Amino acid sequence: MSEIQKHGDRQVENDEIDLLALGKTIWSKRRLITYIVLIFIGVGLFVAIFSSNEFTASTTFIPQSSDSNRGGGALGGLASLAGVNIGNTVMSAEIPPSLYPKITSSVPFKKALLEAKVTPEELGEEVTFKSYILEHNSPGILSLVKKYTIGLPGVLMSGIKGEKAETITVATNDGLIRITREEYDIFRIIDASLSVTPNDKEGFVALSFTMSEPLMAAQMANQTKKLLQSEVIAYKLGNAKEQLKFTEERFAEKKEEFEKIQNRLASFRDRNQNIASAAAMNQQDRMEAEYNFVFNVYTELAKQVEQAKLQVAKDTPVFSVIEPVSVPNERSAPKRPLIIIIFTVLGFIVALAYVFGSEFLKGVKEQWKEV
Structure with missing residues (x-):
């Protein structure tokens, strides 16, 4: 097996590990993500009802x-x-x-x-x-x-x-x-x-x-x-x-x-x-x-x-x-179903951004402590 093939296999393994790590992070924070999405759905319902x-x-x-x-x-x-x-x-x-x-x-x-x-x-x-x-x-x-x-x-x-x-x-x-x-x-x-x-x-x-x-x-x-x-x-x-x-x-x-x-x-x-x-x-x-x-x-x-x-x-x-x-x-x-869908998608995006942002900041802090 050539060096190029070995490097490619290692790259694939690293990508799989990263995806698994992301999946585990999302699963471990599922309650937080659910709460954020529910909050956004509630805001969407408020906007849809009272518009x-x-x-x-x-x-x-x-x-x-x-x-x-x-x-x-x-x-x-x-x-x-x-x-x-x-x-x-x-x-x-x-x-x-x-x-x-x-x-x-x-x-x-x-x-x-x-x-x-x-x-x-x-x-x-x-x-x-x-x-x-x-x-x-x-x-x-x-x-x-x-x-x-x-x-x-x-x-x-x-x-x-x-x-x-x-x-x-x-x-x-x-x-x-x-x-x-x-x-x-x-x-x-x-x-x-x-x-x-x-x-x-x-x-x-x-x-x-x-x-x-x-x-x-x-x-x-x-x-x-x-x-x-x-x-x-x-x-x-x-x-x-x-x-x-x-x-x-x-x-x-x-x-x-x-x-x-x-x-x-x-x-x-x-x-x-x-x-x-x-x-x-x-x-x-x-x-x-x-x-x-x-x-x-x-x-x-x-x-x-x-x-x-x-x-x-x-x-x-x-x-x-x-x-x-x-x-x-x-x-x-207003188009009420569309408003709720938009707020639901927006809540999911904000929740993922919050989770990944928290993990990133956590990693940066650990690196600073090691230094």
Whole structure:
């Protein structure tokens, strides 16, 4: 037998000895391991029993809108009078569904969502979502335990520092938005409750809202959907409305100019009815040419105003609802069997880590004593 084979056999024997030693260690500490696992199972049962039920209301819709080839809009029509073709330009201001989560996570959107009107079943009257969270939403036992045990130092520090009156400043393009600490805390609740998932492949958007009461979850899902669609419509129509405003302003200016030259030409004709001089005829021809040009521009702008009004209506996005919001009948959380399984596995891992860690420290102490 070669030396390599002997070394390999010894290695296998050592591995078997190590495994046997580990098995003996686990067997000798079986009671301790059992106690630790049982403690974790008890904690898991407590968490599973006292965790408040959560209900998720959802909806699915498809955003639809038509892109328009405007041919340069009002400017294109005016340019065509001069024989200039500026081409067909697609004036699109679409918000892709992939950006919908960015909209719902923005501070202005969440501030608007705080003012959403809801009607809690236990109140029977309409209140804002902010008022409901601050005054009527009672946390579960587990939330209170977490707040006044694990979160007690933070609560004390907040009281000492006076963070309840603190405001948080968020910069935006239009200025500064100031949010209070209470609003910030509600924003965190919204972030944990609201989910917006666009499906770029299929073209639909799934929106869901989770709360402890099924009716409230359904109402908030519906309010969030309406607010999101309003934001998308406002953004989409912004370009069309700006173009309508610009065209109407140019139309008003050209209308005033047209009326002035129309009055001048009428006055000139009244004054020179019986005059047949060449100079008068030339001046009349120039005024008529100017009148015709202004009239053509004025007529074209009138058409463009009507087209811009139609474009505003055409650009308004339409949302086809595939799955409307409904009040959920079954809770979405907590998953109690899964919680118990997780705590059981976690307890077994902690117990093994404690046993092996104790044995390791014991061996290290013995080595130090020998030295």
